[in-house]
Amino acid sequence: MELTIIGTGNMARALATRALAGGHSVTVVGKDEQHAQEAASAVEGSISTAVTGDPIGGDLVVLAVYYPDARDAVEQYADQLAGKPVVDITNPVNETFDGLVVPPDGSATQELAALAPEARFVKAFNTTFARTLEPGEVSGHAIDVLIAGDDEPAKDAVATFARDGGLNPIDTGPLRRARELEAAGLLHMTLQDKLGTGFGSALKFIA
Amino acid sequence: MELTIIGTGNMARALATRALAGGHSVTVVGKDEQHAQEAASAVEGSISTAVTGDPIGGDLVVLAVYYPDARDAVEQYADQLAGKPVVDITNPVNETFDGLVVPPDGSATQELAALAPEARFVKAFNTTFARTLEPGEVSGHAIDVLIAGDDEPAKDAVATFARDGGLNPIDTGPLRRARELEAAGLLHMTLQDKLGTGFGSALKFIA
Numbered sequence: 001m002e003l004t005i006i007g008t009g010n011m012a013r014a015l016a017t018r019a020l021a022g023g024h025s026v027t028v029v030g031k032d033e034q035h036a037q038e039a040a041s042a043v044e045g046s047i048s049t050a051v052t053g054d055p056i057g058g059d060l061v062v063l064a065v066y067y068p069d070a071r072d073a074v075e076q077y078a079d080q081l082a083g084k085p086v087v088d089i090t091n092p093v094n095e096t097f098d099g100l101v102v103p104p105d106g107s108a109t110q111e112l113a114a115l116a117p118e119a120r121f122v123k124a125f126n127t128t129f130a131r132t133l134e135p136g137e138v139s140g141h142a143i144d145v146l147i148a149g150d151d152e153p154a155k156d157a158v159a160t161f162a163r164d165g166g167l168n169p170i171d172t173g174p175l176r177r178a179r180e181l182e183a184a185g186l187l188h189m190t191l192q193d194k195l196g197t198g199f200g201s202a203l204k205f206i207a
Numbered sequence: 208m209e210l211t212i213i214g215t216g217n218m219a220r221a222l223a224t225r226a227l228a229g230g231h232s233v234t235v236v237g238k239d240e241q242h243a244q245e246a247a248s249a250v251e252g253s254i255s256t257a258v259t260g261d262p263i264g265g266d267l268v269v270l271a272v273y274y275p276d277a278r279d280a281v282e283q284y285a286d287q288l289a290g291k292p293v294v295d296i297t298n299p300v301n302e303t304f305d306g307l308v309v310p311p312d313g314s315a316t317q318e319l320a321a322l323a324p325e326a327r328f329v330k331a332f333n334t335t336f337a338r339t340l341e342p343g344e345v346s347g348h349a350i351d352v353l354i355a356g357d358d359e360p361a362k363d364a365v366a367t368f369a370r371d372g373g374l375n376p377i378d379t380g381p382l383r384r385a386r387e388l389e390a391a392g393l394l395h396m397t398l399q400d401k402l403g404t405g406f407g408s409a410l411k412f413i414a
Contacts, residue, residue: 098380105311138413146394171401172394173305183390187353187379188412194378197414205398206345207408 229371
């Protein structure tokens with residue numbers, strides 16, 4: 001599988017690391033060549049680079065940027081995203097990081113999907129932090145990747161990517177379930193001070 | 208500490224078991240004496256019984272009934288609950304168990320608090336299932352008890368009860384955080400078929 005990861009930050013790098021671990025190929029798209037190269041250098045293994053404005057290829061596109069930037073990217077690339085599985089990993093937090101900026105009965109993913117109705121949107125990786133995603137496990141537990149979407153083949157592609165990378169994908173249901181995933185993501189983020197885990201914890205369903 | 212648990216079902220019994228394990232005393236309140244006695248008999252150890260309509264005592268009152276019944280109980284007991292820490296454990300699910308019946312920007316706990324403004328409401332135990340709460344652990348992990356509320360002493364009382372019972376209390380913040388806890392509770396419930404865990408899983412933050 002070929003992944004295009006829009007973004008060059010910690011989450012983009014961690015996702016690229018998992019993709020390579022699973023035997024897939026990766027292109028990271030930076031806002032300029034320097035950012036893209038820095039991300040490529042930080043990842044162990046070989047990945048390709050591109051910059052904003054270049055044509056978007058790949059079997060799976062991941063929006064690994066903050067929510068406002070994800071909106072910009074979807075608006076910019078709406079035509080090229082048509083028909084493609086697109087993964088929204090965002091937590092649309094407000095400025096004080098204690099609430100969400102999307103409608104309370106909706107989600108970032110549904111807002112993004114409205115901007116590019118022909119893209120096949122999937123919510124995933126918003127409850128995982130880069131620090132745990134990069135190694136793929138925490139204290140011997142594979143990271144749970146919670147997935148939501150209405151397009152089954154698109155969800156399957158995300159699950160395959162996750163599983164190949166040593167993660168534990170869980171299909172949580174339809175796209176509207178992104179609302180609960182974003183609530184869980186907010187909860188996880190707001191607990192970091194309390195838990196003292198410095199964005200090194202993982203939300204996991206244990207049995 | 209003296210706990211009054213309104214309800215006689217699996218959650219009421221599991222909470223009573225944890226309370227006894229922590230050295231606290233328990234009264235379960237049933238809709239009639241038979242239900243209360245059945246719950247008392249099912250719990251290992253000695254607990255007291257009462258029936259709906261009896262005066263409510265105790266240092267901590269737990270509403271261990273379904274959301275519509277919790278509303279009825281709060282309306283009925285509003286005067287007696289004034290000043291008391293009251294724990295809402297409900298997941299206000301709809302008839303198809305795939306959404307919540309409370310306002311999307313609110314929570315069951317906030318709705319209940321509006322019915323008895325002088326009670327000191329705390330959200331807790333809505334992300335824990337009876338099957339894991341009863342033993343207090345799953346696969347060697349203490350159960351996380353996610354707590355939300357605006358009254359710090361009331362939250363402290365709930366945390367003490369949880370900790371004494373071998374559980375891992377986590378203060379998630381103000382009462383409005385109940386919204387995210389209920390989203391997490393819904394997510395956990397809806398995943399049971401997918402996970403095949405038969406309400407025997409636990410939502411846990413691992414580091």
